[in-house]
Amino acid sequence: MPERVRQAMAQVMVNHRGPECRTAIGETEEMIRPILGTTNHILFFASSGTGVMEAALVNTVGPGSRILVIEHGQFGERFTAIAKAMNITVDTVATAWGQAIDVAAVEARLREHSYRAVVVVHNESSTGIVADLAALGALVRDRPTLLIADSVSGLGGIEMRQDEWGVDIVVSASQKALMCPPGLALASVSAKAWRVIEQDEGRSVFYWDFRRALKSVEQNETAFTAPVSLIYGLRQSLTMMHEEGFSNVLARHKQLSGALRAGGTALGLADFCNDGPRSSTVVVFKVPDVLEGGAIVRHLYQHHRTVIAGARNRLSGRVIRFGTMGVLSAGTILTDLLHLEDTLTNFGLPIEPGSGPKAAAEHLAAKK
Ligand code: PLP
Numbered sequence: 001m002p003e004r005v006r007q008a009m010a011q012v013m014v015n016h017r018g019p020e021c022r023t024a025i026g027e028t029e030e031m032i033r034p035i036l037g038t039t040n041h042i043l044f045f046a047s048s049g050t051g052v053m054e055a056a057l058v059n060t061v062g063p064g065s066r067i068l069v070i071e072h073g074q075f076g077e078r079f080t081a082i083a084k085a086m087n088i089t090v091d092t093v094a095t096a097w098g099q100a101i102d103v104a105a106v107e108a109r110l111r112e113h114s115y116r117a118v119v120v121v122h123n124e125s126s127t128g129i130v131a132d133l134a135a136l137g138a139l140v141r142d143r144p145t146l147l148i149a150d151s152v153s154g155l156g157g158i159e160m161r162q163d164e165w166g167v168d169i170v171v172s173a174s175q176k177a178l179m180c181p182p183g184l185a186l187a188s189v190s191a192k193a194w195r196v197i198e199q200d201e202g203r204s205v206f207y208w209d210f211r212r213a214l215k216s217v218e219q220n221e222t223a224f225t226a227p228v229s230l231i232y233g234l235r236q237s238l239t240m241m242h243e244e245g246f247s248n249v250l251a252r253h254k255q256l257s258g259a260l261r262a263g264g265t266a267l268g269l270a271d272f273c274n275d276g277p278r279s280s281t282v283v284v285f286k287v288p289d290v291l292e293g294g295a296i297v298r299h300l301y302q303h304h305r306t307v308i309a310g311a312r313n314r315l316s317g318r319v320i321r322f323g324t325m326g327v328l329s330a331g332t333i334l335t336d337l338l339h340l341e342d343t344l345t346n347f348g349l350p351i352e353p354g355s356g357p358k359a360a361a362e363h364l365a366a367k368k
Contacts, residue, residue, distance in 0.1 A: 001179055001237075002327050008236035009181070009229040016228050022220035024231050029217065031238035032186070035246060036170060037161035040188045043213040046227040047185040049152035049173035054082050055187060055208035056148045056169045057119075061088050062201030065116035068093065068109050068145075070131065072101050073124035074313040075150060083119075091115075097127045097315065098284075100276025103135045110139055116196075117146040117168075123154030125176075126313055128284035128321070130158060130277040137166030146193050152176060156241065157253045157281035157325040168193040174230055177253070177281050177325040179237040184230035189214075253280035256333050257324040259360040263337040264322075266359035267344055267351055272319050281325040291347055292317045299346060304339040330364055 014020040029042045036042070045052060057079075061067055066089040069080045076094075083090045091113070093105045106118060118140055120131045133149055140147045146168040151160055155170070157177030162170050168190040174180035189197070189210060197210050207224065216223040241249050257280040261271055269285035271278075287293040293310040294317060300306040309321040322336060337356035345351050 001181065002240060004240060005180055005233045005236045009233040011232055014228060016226040017221060021226060021228055021231070024235050025217070025222070025226065026220040028231055028235045028238060031235070031242060035156055035160065035238070035241065036188050038163045038188050040190060041214055041217050043187045043189065043210055043217055044222050044226065044231070045185045045213070046183060046225070048182055049150070049171065049185055050078065052171035052173065052185040052187050053079060053150055055210070056171050057083055057086060057088065058203060058205045058208050059197050059210045060146060060148070060169070060193060061116050062203050066091065066113060067117045067119055068106065068115045070101050070106060070118065070120040072099070072127065072129055072131070073097050073121065074126035075121040075124060079119050079121070079150065098129065098272050098274045100129060101131045103132060103139070106136065107139050110143060110145065114143070115145045117148050119148045122149045122151040122160070123158055123279050123281060125153040125282050126311065126315065128273050128279045128282050130154070130279050132277065133167055134165040141166045146196060153281055158279065159250055162188060174234055178234060179326040180230060180233040184227050184234055252328070253324060255364065256328050256330065257281070257283050259330070259363040260322055260324055260333050260336065262363040263333065263356040263360035264340065267337070267341055267356040268349060281323065283322045283324055284319050287318055287320055288349065293320045295347065296320050296343055299343045300339055303343065306336060306339045333360055
């Protein structure tokens with residue numbers, strides 16, 4: 001998180017229904033639209049990402065409707081779990097974790113059923129694979145089916161062209177590539193999705209009601225008390241992204257995540273992704289069989305204060321994940337690789353000193 005965001009959040013507290021907060025909500029909405037690639041109104045909620053995943057379903061999927069969830073990692077499975085908790089009938093199209101989503105299988109399912117929605121995770125944080133939203137959008141465009149995408153860990157770090165691709169609902173949250181603390185979530189809803197939301201099918205919804213949220217955001221307010229400090233923080237981080245130029249932000253994420261992949265591979269770690277488009281916001285490596293991922297994560301933190309992640313799912317112990325989002329420079333990547341090299345050497349892997357940072361530096365130089 002940038003220091004400028006921290007400072008913006010430390011500003012004096014204001015009335016959440018007063019002019020300063022309304023200005024902040026209006027400016028935040030204005031600045032996030034190009035990041036989403038949309039002209040939609042943006043609905044803000046005090047919530048983590050999972051809340052708006054649930055909100056997307058509760059507003060659009062009535063009793064008796066059926067949805068198709070694309071599962072290609074932990075967060076796709078979460079969507080299925082949320083839908084099942086809501087007694088929604090769920091079909092799934094699953095691919096092996098680390099592989100591209102199966103668009104042809106989705107198309108085949110759409111020919112069999114008229115689903116209320118196809119639901120997908122844009123940037124699967126558990127595997128580092130990006131879903132082809134443009135291809136999915138093309139499949140639903142001329143059908144009554146909505147496309148709902150979770151871009152919690154993608155938005156702000158990888159491309160999103162909601163309107164052009166035909167994504168009906170995008171949900172995201174503040175704490176990842178949007179460079180803020182956790183606690184502010186958002187939903188961007190297309191005209192097609194509004195038509196579904198407005199046919200009230202007796203859905204049980206109150207806090208998450210998108211209709212109420214829309215009425216409020218039209219007045220630059222939120223329906224319930226806004227997380228004022230987080231809105232100040234997001235306004236600041238969006239200001240920074242626009243100062244850098246959003247295409248430069250995307251290019252930086254791509255270049256630096258590529259450098260980290262090159263460096264990790266030179267250190268003997270295989271990329272977890274087998275095929276398909278790789279994420280620019282998370283880099284996932286397989287852990288060599290002789291090691292356990294948690295031990296690498298702990299060593300990096302205890303010896304270097306470098307914070308990376310393991311896995312809290314079926315890949316537990318078998319992968320390590322580096323967030324490559326937000327405040328990130330060549331220096332960060334090279335330092336991470338030096339630390340990783342030290343950690344892997346400590347665990348007895350045969351490593352040529354300097355090989356990781358060298359491969360990353362070569363990648364950076366080649367892309368200049
Ligand atoms: N979706 C994705 C892709 C995520 O990476 C996460 C969190 O890591 C979530 C959803 C859930 O978000 P939260 O933990 O903010 O509820």
